[in-house]
Amino acid sequence: MVEPQTIGSSHLALRDQVLAELRRRIVDGDYPPGERLTEDRLASDFGTSRNPVREALRVVEADGLVTLVPRRGAVVATPDASAVSELFAVRSSLESVAARLAAERATPAQVAELRALLEKAREATERGDLSQVAELNSAFHMRVTELSGNRWLRTLSASVYLHVHWIFRLTAAHRAPHSWQEHIRLVDAIADGDGDAAAIAAQVHVDAAALAAAADVTSAPEKG
CATH class of the missing domain: 1.10.10.10 (Winged helix-like DNA-binding domain superfamily/Winged helix DNA-binding domain)
Structure with a gap:
């Protein structure tokens, strides 16, 4: 309560x-x-x-x-299949571009910041603090977007991530361990300066999140 x-x-x-x-x-x-x-x-x-x-x-x-x-x-509101599909279609495009640009521009110190966020997320996942995991998930993705250096990506992502955070929080029990591992692969690609690999890692991550959202959120019973 x-x-x-x-x-x-x-x-x-x-x-x-x-x-x-x-x-x-x-x-x-x-x-x-x-x-x-x-x-x-x-x-x-x-x-x-x-x-x-x-x-x-x-x-x-x-x-x-x-x-x-x-x-x-x-x-x-209860997210439905159509709303989730539309959200993740936009998210997929935004995050792939942001990841590619971040790989091209991020400094070693900025990569270290991303790894620090991942470590906090790992700890929160292990102790079952799903609210903290959801906050760190949003912080991680917004930081990648900031590292892209593209102000339009930052503006668009800020609006999208209100809903991304909401849906992630609803599915965090199932998604958190997988999401953390997918984030590691994304940061590794950014650290290597490999824009293609970073864009692919972001795409794979968003696709997996979309499947989880479609399976978990849309099947959740509504309260009376």
Whole structure:
């Protein structure tokens, strides 16, 4: 059960704080697919009035994280086969290009940063901390994108990775050990400066993630 949390101490506008926390709870699985999210409940969870909650719900609906159901209100979305396929088609293109460019441009120190992230992910995987694994997975991929040096890739990936993180978190129990090994092969290719191998490693990784998402996420039962 999610512990109530009062929001209001940050310098951000209240609606932005509520939005950030609502996104985090959905993406991290605190509010799982099919969970009903009433304005009253969220206002109680966050210790706010209903107005910023209502505004935040409109944004996460536009994000595709919740759907509005007649007579039920907002419900956390359940990824379907079509949505997952579309997401991973875009991800495949972005990450292959980013990996190739990173292999061409990354310095030894930057490769060492990637390996440090992989070591943290290995440790989190071994202790079963799936929330941390999901955070490190996103951090790893965003770092590879940053190393590409392409600002358009960075901008596009930031939007895509909200959903990638969400789906990875839902499938992390099955994907985490395999994902870590696939990341090692990708970093090895980047370290070798081999753009072709890096692009292939990224493609293989995304293909495997897409299969896992299709098998696990789309078969998960919805909450009533």
